[in-house]
Amino acid sequence: MKAVSYTLDTENTFQNPLVDIEKERPILNVRDVLVKVQAISVNPVDTKVRKNINLSNPLRVLGWDAVGEIVEVGKSVSNFKIGDLVWYAGDLTRDGSNAEFQAVDERIISLKPKTISDGEAAALPLTAITAWEMLFDRLKIDQEQTGNILIIGGAGGVGSIAIQLLKAKTKLTVIATASREETKSWIKHLGADYVIDHTKDLNTQIESLSLEKPTYVFSTNHTETYIEQIIELIAPQGKLGLIDDPSSFDIMPFKRKSVSIHWELMFTRSMFTTSDIDEQHKILKEVAQLVDNREIKSTLNQHLGKINANNLKQAHMLLESGNAKGKIVLEGF
Known part of the structure; x- marks a missing residue:
């Protein structure tokens, strides 16, 4: 073959x-x-x-x-x-x-x-399973959940299906990031309620929209770049999910907010x-x-x-x- x-x-x-x-x-x-x-x-x-x-x-x-x-x-x-x-x-x-x-x-x-x-x-398939497992298996979001979720990297494969799953199956307000006009338009088309620029300070942008701190943050790429910002913007007792491979990742600063960290690899079930x-x-x-x-x-x-x-x-x-x-x-x- x-x-x-x-x-x-x-x-x-x-x-x-x-x-x-x-x-x-x-x-x-x-x-x-x-x-x-x-x-x-x-x-x-x-x-x-x-x-x-x-x-x-x-x-x-x-x-x-x-x-x-x-x-x-x-x-x-x-x-x-x-x-x-x-x-x-x-x-x-x-x-x-x-x-x-x-x-x-x-x-x-x-x-x-x-x-x-x-x-x-x-x-x-791969992005849908990844997003589904993160949102509903790892973060344990249910259909009646309200509040805010931030998706970092909303225009990528996983981000773009995660936005749609959230709008189809939950009541969460979806904040997603993108940096180019083309990608901002794309994720707005997919259903994101708010679009912010991940090349600028995320916390400042969320505050300018008069939104509550997100209970959930789903980081799909370059997580190490955003760690300090996530520490500040995530709600106390929030949940952070990530799927990439940060070169370094110190979770200790999340302790004061009792934030839980969740990894997702969609191959885990088949590998083991x-x-x-x-x-x-x-x-x-x-x-x-x-x-x-x-x-x-x-x-x-x-x-x-x-x-x-x-x-x-x-x-x-x-x-x-x-x-x-x-x-x-x-x-x-």
Whole structure:
């Protein structure tokens, strides 16, 4: 089968370049389905893994967002059948979706939304699961919750779906950050109640809007840049959630406000085969229903053509530039 892998090259300006390869189809475990991949999207995790190349697996395939058709099922699969169209975000410990065929555990997939295209659907799984798990599993926000939440990095993939989930499922007032007119307009379109500029002092901007201090802060990127501001702006007994990898992070200043810190990695359930691994199937199923009910829009922003090394390189470079808005999608081989 066709696939895209990457090679060791630390001297290149594009570290560890992507390459087109041929690889054997994956062998299924008993709970796996084999998916013929039709559309994928690209996430920051793809670029992080590429840069930290694992020489013990020289033909590793990246990609953790996909839509495709099931063409084979493992002997213990009970929820899906050949011909089903599914979507998922995969498992960090296994080969990804940058290939014609991918093996994936049935407990972390669901049927794709019926009302949007494959490309539009491929933009959502990883970011939707990440946002959902942070908001509802880690921060424990419920449907009757009121007050304010601040989302730092509202125009990125996770931020842009988190805004929509909050508006669809809670009564919270959503304050989201962006710095360019284009991205400010984007997150306002997605439903943010207030948009502030993360290149300026966040606390001052929130106060100027006569808003109460947010009970929740969800930081999606560059958390170390905002720590001191978050300490001041978050409400006492608030909750801070983050998904990035700060180079340093001193949590002690949060003690005086009794603020709790919550990490989210959407691969935890699949990496450790947790007892609740099938929660990701349930999350994707509910998100698909929200999409089909037109309560959530796809966050697809750019379609870069077919799935190959050259087009994926463009997607990786755009993500690494820090100027991406929404999600980048590729489709077909």
